[in-house]
């Protein structure tokens with residue numbers, strides 16, 4: 001008989017694998033759309049936009065709102081005064097598959113996960 005603990009750890013591993021998949025897919029979208037030109041993982045004076053670390057601080061646990069931002073349905077909360085630079089980028093993320101929004105939001109908030 002399979003022990004409950006074994007089932008629990010298998011489920012945890014599956015969950016972890018799924019999270020890794022999402023993060024990878026999100027990272028691919030992020031790079032394909034050249035978001036990394038302006039957004040670095042950590043704060044860095046040379047970057048035009050906020051780091052992924054800063055984005056995680058504001059949106060971790062609130063991915064729904066982040067997705068709404070990427071759809072153009074929710075206003076910026078990090079640096080609204082500099083939204084003029086980010087706004088033209090939203091045409092890239094305005095029309096994506098729901099699963100891609102999840103992946104991108106997951107990646108954008110992944111820097112501070114598991115810490």
Ligand code: HEC
Nearest residue numbers: 033035038048049076077078079080082083085086089092
């Ligand atoms: C030309 C530079 C540039 C590119 C390219 C760029 N961004 Fe930005 N981004 C910015 C700037 C500047 C801000 C700060 C203004 C703001 O908060 O909206 C920002 C802010 C953001 C924010 C925070 C929004 C908030 O609530 O304030 C997110 C999320 C974001 N960008 C995601 C992306 C994604 C995803 C891409 C790729 C599709 C991308 N950015 C491409 C410059 C850029």
